[in-house]
Amino acid sequence: MEENEVKQFSRRNFYTTADTAKVFLYAFLLPILFSLIFAYIGYGIASAVGVEFSEEVSFLTYLYENCLWFTIPYCLISQITFVCLFFIYNKANKISFSACKLSVKKINITTTLLCALFGILFVIGLYGLIEGCFGKLFPIPLDNFWWYLLNILLFAIIPAFSEELIFRGVILNGFARGIGKIGAIFLSSLLFALTHQSISQFIYPFIMGIAFSVVTIKTGNLFYSMIMHLFNNITTLTIQFLINIKALSLPNEIGAVYIVVSILLAVAICSFFFLFYYFYLKKQKVEEGKEEGEPSNLMNVGKLPLLLYVGILISTAVIVINAVI
Numbered sequence: 001m002e003e004n005e006v007k008q009f010s011r012r013n014f015y016t017t018a019d020t021a022k023v024f025l026y027a028f029l030l031p032i033l034f035s036l037i038f039a040y041i042g043y044g045i046a047s048a049v050g051v052e053f054s055e056e057v058s059f060l061t062y063l064y065e066n067c068l069w070f071t072i073p074y075c076l077i078s079q080i081t082f083v084c085l086f087f088i089y090n091k092a093n094k095i096s097f098s099a100c101k102l103s104v105k106k107i108n109i110t111t112t113l114l115c116a117l118f119g120i121l122f123v124i125g126l127y128g129l130i131e132g133c134f135g136k137l138f139p140i141p142l143d144n145f146w147w148y149l150l151n152i153l154l155f156a157i158i159p160a161f162s163e164e165l166i167f168r169g170v171i172l173n174g175f176a177r178g179i180g181k182i183g184a185i186f187l188s189s190l191l192f193a194l195t196h197q198s199i200s201q202f203i204y205p206f207i208m209g210i211a212f213s214v215v216t217i218k219t220g221n222l223f224y225s226m227i228m229h230l231f232n233n234i235t236t237l238t239i240q241f242l243i244n245i246k247a248l249s250l251p252n253e254i255g256a257v258y259i260v261v262s263i264l265l266a267v268a269i270c271s272f273f274f275l276f277y278y279f280y281l282k283k284q285k286v287e288e289g290k291e292e293g294e295p296s297n298l299m300n301v302g303k304l305p306l307l308l309y310v311g312i313l314i315s316t317a318v319i320v321i322n323a324v325i
Helices: 002-010 017-048 059-066 068-092 109-125 127-133 145-179 181-194 203-219 222-244 256-279 306-324
Strands: none
Touching: 017 059, 017 068, 017 145, 017 181, 017 306, 059 068, 068 145, 109 127, 109 203, 109 222, 109 256, 145 181, 145 203, 145 222, 181 203, 181 306, 203 222, 203 256
């Protein structure tokens, strides 16, 4: 018993801005590295079995779009990397896993249901920002119930868990301790958006990152942002599934009416979320995570490590390169 207490005492129960900078850089670069390695392994396997590549597209694009044996594990690389990074980093730096503030012991059913509801509503309300993503986000078949379930696992359940561990569990909490909660919410959301490596997929992840961060900060529990993230992903997948099986039809042309409706929906969902925050989340009592010396809610970005700026510069450069090529 005494030995366990000593081990527990030797572990810190919080993240710092230095942790966030390192974890973000790892979370951005490692999936790229592992994806490249896996791509060349896939190319070798495909070449060995006689696959003929088209000269019109790169071998990676060809494998990704035509070979499910390659596409499915390729889609899991980032998520597996995030989970392994979380556990290995905590273990190596003697950080308690509770530092990410994930707990299932005291779950509020009302808060859980409301977070699930807003996860759904954000897809509907911000449809105008993600409409161009439908048909492109999901590279494996989505035209029957069994493929739908597999997509739910690959693109809803696993990302909701792995991405929240890194971006809200480590990065948000580390920033909150170092630069204040307001700065943490916006900066962690920026890093979340940058990790998507695409200009077309920047605004929506940034907005959702803010929503996930607000929920995490005000509840003091990562579980609720995971639920919100999960239902947000499920809703996007379900809409695409319904489109694929011809059960739902969406407008193909963007006209004045489409723009006005999109703006009104976006304003409506943001207004509803503000009411949710002001009349419900703001009144939640956060019993965990209040430590001596924790900064106020005011933004204080003067304490950011240089490594974080390096990570932001690299991720921005990757986005620009992806846009150009």
